[in-house]
Amino acid sequence: MDLPTLGHEIVQRLLPDAAPATGWWVPTALLVALAVVVLPTWRLARLAVTIAHELGHAGVGILMGRRFTGFVVSADMSGHAVTVGPRRGFGRVASTWAGYPAPALIxxxxxxxxLHGWAPTALFVALVVLVLALVFTRSLHTLAAVLGTAAGVGALWWWGSPVLTAVLTLAGGVFLLLGAWRHLGTVIRGGGRTDDPAQLASxxxxxGWVWTLSFAVVLAACTWWAWTGLAPHLLRLV
Structure with missing residues:
Protein backbone atom coordinates (compact mmCIF):
# COMPACT_ATOMS: atom_id res chain seq x y z
CA MET A 1 0.00 0.00 0.00
CA ASP A 2 1.53 3.35 -1.07
CA LEU A 3 1.45 6.46 1.11
CA PRO A 4 -1.43 8.26 -0.68
CA THR A 5 -3.57 5.14 -0.42
CA LEU A 6 -2.64 4.69 3.22
CA GLY A 7 -3.47 8.34 3.92
CA HIS A 8 -6.85 7.94 2.23
CA GLU A 9 -7.62 4.83 4.27
CA ILE A 10 -6.73 6.62 7.51
CA VAL A 11 -8.93 9.60 6.66
CA GLN A 12 -11.82 7.30 5.78
CA ARG A 13 -11.53 5.65 9.18
CA LEU A 14 -11.55 9.00 10.95
CA LEU A 15 -14.78 10.23 9.44
CA PRO A 16 -18.04 9.59 11.31
CA ASP A 17 -20.48 7.13 9.79
CA ALA A 18 -24.14 6.48 10.30
CA ALA A 19 -24.68 4.29 13.35
CA PRO A 20 -26.36 0.94 12.65
CA ALA A 21 -30.14 1.10 12.72
CA THR A 22 -31.89 0.23 15.96
CA GLY A 23 -31.80 -3.51 16.42
CA TRP A 24 -30.07 -6.39 18.13
CA TRP A 25 -26.70 -4.64 18.43
CA VAL A 26 -27.74 -2.34 21.31
CA PRO A 27 -29.00 -5.01 23.77
CA THR A 28 -26.15 -7.28 22.66
CA ALA A 29 -23.61 -4.62 23.62
CA LEU A 30 -25.32 -4.10 26.99
CA LEU A 31 -25.32 -7.82 27.75
CA VAL A 32 -21.65 -8.16 26.80
CA ALA A 33 -20.71 -5.27 29.10
CA LEU A 34 -22.78 -6.64 31.98
CA ALA A 35 -21.34 -10.13 31.58
CA VAL A 36 -17.77 -8.84 31.63
CA VAL A 37 -18.43 -6.90 34.84
CA VAL A 38 -20.21 -9.66 36.80
CA LEU A 39 -18.34 -12.76 35.57
CA PRO A 40 -14.76 -13.76 36.50
CA THR A 41 -13.63 -11.87 33.39
CA TRP A 42 -13.81 -8.77 35.60
CA ARG A 43 -10.49 -9.63 37.24
CA LEU A 44 -8.67 -9.00 33.97
CA ALA A 45 -11.04 -6.52 32.32
CA ARG A 46 -10.95 -4.12 35.26
CA LEU A 47 -7.52 -3.18 33.95
CA ALA A 48 -9.24 -0.84 31.49
CA VAL A 49 -11.08 0.89 34.35
CA THR A 50 -7.82 1.33 36.25
CA ILE A 51 -6.08 2.83 33.20
CA ALA A 52 -8.98 5.28 32.71
CA HIS A 53 -8.85 6.12 36.44
CA GLU A 54 -5.13 6.91 36.39
CA LEU A 55 -5.33 8.88 33.14
CA GLY A 56 -8.15 10.87 34.74
CA HIS A 57 -5.77 11.89 37.53
CA ALA A 58 -3.13 12.75 34.94
CA GLY A 59 -5.39 14.67 32.56
CA VAL A 60 -6.91 16.92 35.21
CA GLY A 61 -3.51 17.36 36.82
CA ILE A 62 -2.11 18.65 33.53
CA LEU A 63 -5.10 20.99 33.10
CA MET A 64 -4.41 22.32 36.59
CA GLY A 65 -0.81 23.12 35.65
CA ARG A 66 0.78 20.11 37.29
CA ARG A 67 3.45 18.00 35.58
CA PHE A 68 2.52 14.37 34.84
CA THR A 69 5.58 12.18 35.37
CA GLY A 70 4.18 8.66 35.03
CA PHE A 71 1.78 6.00 36.24
CA VAL A 72 1.87 2.38 37.31
CA VAL A 73 -0.74 -0.39 37.04
CA SER A 74 0.03 -3.13 39.54
CA ALA A 75 -0.45 -6.87 39.14
CA ASP A 76 -3.54 -6.68 41.39
CA MET A 77 -5.02 -4.18 38.87
CA SER A 78 -4.68 -1.21 41.22
CA GLY A 79 -2.85 1.85 39.97
CA HIS A 80 -0.98 4.99 40.88
CA ALA A 81 -0.40 8.18 38.87
CA VAL A 82 2.12 10.86 39.83
CA THR A 83 1.74 14.56 39.06
CA VAL A 84 4.29 17.07 40.31
CA GLY A 85 3.25 20.44 41.69
CA PRO A 86 2.19 22.12 44.94
CA ARG A 87 1.51 19.58 47.70
CA ARG A 88 -1.76 21.27 48.58
CA GLY A 89 -4.21 23.59 46.89
CA PHE A 90 -6.97 23.39 44.31
CA GLY A 91 -4.85 21.74 41.61
CA ARG A 92 -3.81 18.89 43.89
CA VAL A 93 -7.40 18.40 45.08
CA ALA A 94 -8.82 18.45 41.54
CA SER A 95 -6.27 15.95 40.20
CA THR A 96 -6.82 13.63 43.18
CA TRP A 97 -10.60 13.83 42.82
CA ALA A 98 -10.65 13.12 39.08
CA GLY A 99 -9.77 9.42 39.23
CA TYR A 100 -13.10 7.82 40.12
CA PRO A 101 -15.29 9.96 37.84
CA ALA A 102 -13.00 9.48 34.81
CA PRO A 103 -14.09 5.94 33.76
CA ALA A 104 -17.77 6.85 34.12
CA LEU A 105 -17.41 10.03 32.08
CA ILE A 106 -15.39 8.28 29.37
CA LEU A 115 -25.12 5.57 19.21
CA HIS A 116 -24.49 8.57 16.94
CA GLY A 117 -22.01 7.12 14.44
CA TRP A 118 -18.75 8.53 15.82
CA ALA A 119 -17.29 5.23 17.03
CA PRO A 120 -14.35 5.13 14.53
CA THR A 121 -13.30 8.67 15.42
CA ALA A 122 -13.51 7.91 19.14
CA LEU A 123 -11.43 4.78 18.73
CA PHE A 124 -8.72 6.74 16.94
CA VAL A 125 -8.64 9.36 19.70
CA ALA A 126 -8.44 6.59 22.31
CA LEU A 127 -5.61 4.97 20.36
CA VAL A 128 -3.63 8.23 20.25
CA VAL A 129 -4.10 8.76 24.00
CA LEU A 130 -2.96 5.22 24.78
CA VAL A 131 0.10 5.51 22.54
CA LEU A 132 1.06 8.79 24.24
CA ALA A 133 0.48 7.15 27.62
CA LEU A 134 3.11 4.53 26.78
CA VAL A 135 5.76 7.21 27.31
CA PHE A 136 4.62 7.63 30.91
CA THR A 137 4.45 3.98 31.95
CA ARG A 138 6.80 3.19 34.80
CA SER A 139 6.82 -0.61 34.96
CA LEU A 140 6.89 -3.53 32.54
CA HIS A 141 3.44 -4.65 33.72
CA THR A 142 2.04 -1.18 33.03
CA LEU A 143 3.72 -1.08 29.62
CA ALA A 144 2.24 -4.47 28.69
CA ALA A 145 -1.21 -3.45 29.94
CA VAL A 146 -1.33 -0.18 28.00
CA LEU A 147 0.26 -1.72 24.90
CA GLY A 148 -2.23 -4.59 24.91
CA THR A 149 -5.16 -2.20 25.30
CA ALA A 150 -3.83 0.00 22.50
CA ALA A 151 -3.38 -3.01 20.22
CA GLY A 152 -6.99 -4.08 20.78
CA VAL A 153 -8.35 -0.59 20.17
CA GLY A 154 -6.16 -0.17 17.08
CA ALA A 155 -7.22 -3.49 15.60
CA LEU A 156 -10.89 -2.67 16.08
CA TRP A 157 -10.42 0.79 14.55
CA TRP A 158 -8.57 -0.49 11.47
CA TRP A 159 -10.26 -3.82 10.73
CA GLY A 160 -13.62 -3.69 12.48
CA SER A 161 -16.82 -3.53 10.43
CA PRO A 162 -19.21 -0.63 11.17
CA VAL A 163 -21.54 -2.89 13.15
CA LEU A 164 -18.74 -4.58 15.12
CA THR A 165 -17.13 -1.21 15.83
CA ALA A 166 -20.43 0.22 17.09
CA VAL A 167 -21.20 -2.85 19.21
CA LEU A 168 -17.80 -3.03 20.89
CA THR A 169 -17.54 0.75 21.39
CA LEU A 170 -20.96 0.78 23.06
CA ALA A 171 -20.08 -2.31 25.10
CA GLY A 172 -16.79 -0.69 26.12
CA GLY A 173 -18.54 2.49 27.18
CA VAL A 174 -21.16 0.67 29.25
CA PHE A 175 -18.43 -1.53 30.74
CA LEU A 176 -16.43 1.51 31.88
CA LEU A 177 -19.59 3.01 33.36
CA LEU A 178 -20.52 -0.16 35.25
CA GLY A 179 -16.88 -0.71 36.20
CA ALA A 180 -16.74 2.79 37.69
CA TRP A 181 -19.66 1.88 39.95
CA ARG A 182 -17.99 -1.38 40.94
CA HIS A 183 -14.73 0.42 41.76
CA LEU A 184 -16.63 2.95 43.85
CA GLY A 185 -18.46 0.15 45.64
CA THR A 186 -15.13 -1.36 46.63
CA VAL A 187 -14.07 1.93 48.21
CA ILE A 188 -17.38 2.31 50.03
CA ARG A 189 -17.13 -1.19 51.47
CA GLY A 190 -13.57 -0.89 52.71
CA GLY A 191 -11.45 1.99 51.52
CA GLY A 192 -8.03 2.50 53.09
CA ARG A 193 -5.94 5.52 53.97
CA THR A 194 -4.30 5.50 50.53
CA ASP A 195 -7.58 5.61 48.62
CA ASP A 196 -8.68 8.86 46.98
CA PRO A 197 -11.45 9.81 49.48
CA ALA A 198 -9.00 9.49 52.38
CA GLN A 199 -6.38 11.53 50.54
CA LEU A 200 -8.95 14.21 49.74
CA ALA A 201 -9.99 14.29 53.40
CA SER A 202 -6.36 14.94 54.35
CA GLY A 208 -13.93 11.26 53.13
CA TRP A 209 -17.62 10.32 52.91
CA VAL A 210 -18.40 13.72 51.35
CA TRP A 211 -15.90 13.03 48.58
CA THR A 212 -17.27 9.54 48.09
CA LEU A 213 -20.75 11.05 47.78
CA SER A 214 -19.43 13.49 45.17
CA PHE A 215 -18.12 10.54 43.15
CA ALA A 216 -21.53 8.86 43.34
CA VAL A 217 -23.29 12.02 42.16
CA VAL A 218 -21.05 12.30 39.10
CA LEU A 219 -21.41 8.59 38.33
CA ALA A 220 -25.18 8.92 38.59
CA ALA A 221 -25.17 11.89 36.21
CA CYS A 222 -23.02 9.98 33.71
CA THR A 223 -25.33 6.96 33.98
CA TRP A 224 -28.37 9.13 33.34
CA TRP A 225 -26.71 10.75 30.32
CA ALA A 226 -25.84 7.36 28.84
CA TRP A 227 -29.38 6.14 29.52
CA THR A 228 -30.90 9.08 27.61
CA GLY A 229 -29.12 7.78 24.53
CA LEU A 230 -29.85 4.10 25.13
CA ALA A 231 -33.50 4.34 26.13
CA PRO A 232 -34.96 5.29 22.72
CA HIS A 233 -33.15 2.37 21.07
CA LEU A 234 -34.33 -0.10 23.67
CA LEU A 235 -37.91 1.18 23.70
CA ARG A 236 -38.16 0.71 19.94
CA LEU A 237 -37.44 -2.98 20.43
CA VAL A 238 -40.29 -3.49 22.89
Missing part, protein backbone atom coordinates in the same frame (compact mmCIF):
# COMPACT_ATOMS: atom_id res chain seq x y z
CA UNK A 107 -17.92 5.44 29.38
CA UNK A 108 -20.90 7.76 28.96
CA UNK A 109 -19.14 9.63 26.15
CA UNK A 110 -18.35 6.36 24.35
CA UNK A 111 -21.95 5.20 24.70
CA UNK A 112 -23.30 8.42 23.17
CA UNK A 113 -20.65 8.35 20.45
CA UNK A 114 -21.41 4.76 19.48
CA UNK A 203 -6.11 17.75 51.79
CA UNK A 204 -9.35 19.52 52.71
CA UNK A 205 -11.61 20.15 55.72
CA UNK A 206 -14.24 17.79 54.29
CA UNK A 207 -14.49 14.16 55.48
Missing amino acids: GAVLAQIA LTPLP
